[in-house]
Amino acid sequence: MNASTTVDPAEAAHFGTLASEWWDPKGSSAMLHRLNPARLAYLRQAVDAHWGGDPRARRPLAGRRALDVGCGAGLLTEPLARLGADALGLDAAPENIAVARHHADGQGLNVSYRAGGVETLGEDERFDLVVSMEVVEHVADPAAFVGGLARALAPGGLMILSTPNRTPLSRLALITIGEGLGMVPRGTHDWRKFLTPDELTGLLGRVGLTATDVRGLGFSPARGFVLSDDVALDYLVTAVRVKD
Numbered sequence: 001m002n003a004s005t006t007v008d009p010a011e012a013a014h015f016g017t018l019a020s021e022w023w024d025p026k027g028s029s030a031m032l033h034r035l036n037p038a039r040l041a042y043l044r045q046a047v048d049a050h051w052g053g054d055p056r057a058r059r060p061l062a063g064r065r066a067l068d069v070g071c072g073a074g075l076l077t078e079p080l081a082r083l084g085a086d087a088l089g090l091d092a093a094p095e096n097i098a099v100a101r102h103h104a105d106g107q108g109l110n111v112s113y114r115a116g117g118v119e120t121l122g123e124d125e126r127f128d129l130v131v132s133m134e135v136v137e138h139v140a141d142p143a144a145f146v147g148g149l150a151r152a153l154a155p156g157g158l159m160i161l162s163t164p165n166r167t168p169l170s171r172l173a174l175i176t177i178g179e180g181l182g183m184v185p186r187g188t189h190d191w192r193k194f195l196t197p198d199e200l201t202g203l204l205g206r207v208g209l210t211a212t213d214v215r216g217l218g219f220s221p222a223r224g225f226v227l228s229d230d231v232a233l234d235y236l237v238t239a240v241r242v243k244d
Contacts (some may be wrong), residue, residue: 059084
């Protein structure tokens, strides 16, 4: 493995094999489709709070650059563009990028996509909003990955991350049940690589960022995935630079 990259080749290959089903809400990425509404609700709240936006505005990210790292085939990148952002999706699997471009073209969306790890970004590339959802648990070096995200964040910018917590509940729900019953493709998760909120916020702190909010993602039999105060299963973090 190239020590200069945060990409885990085995992880990239695994997700690349799922590229053709990424936009199928009943396919191998069904869980991500179910996660997306709660993630987008959190993102919208965080964006409005950070920039003092109007919750009723249709394009709160107009005039801002957004980066989606580990974008897959664009499940979150496309909504960022619809919210007005000049959006770039970055993913380690070229297969995902090909599907993402094709889907965005079919939607008439002007979204940029690029294959590669976060370290492939140019030194002068900066983004007002940096998001990376359910990705840090799949990289080769989480500390270097978070450092790369921080370097891409523009002064006054906002970062939003999500990842499973390393708890008995996440092992049961995501691996024993999720992968065991075929709800998630086998081999998707390595529970040992999950980060606790303290571990992730610690990595953010080392690169000059501070977490301003940590929110849980829970599951309700009646409503599906919902925002929650309970971080035992999965959680979201917003972060900003300590000093810009």
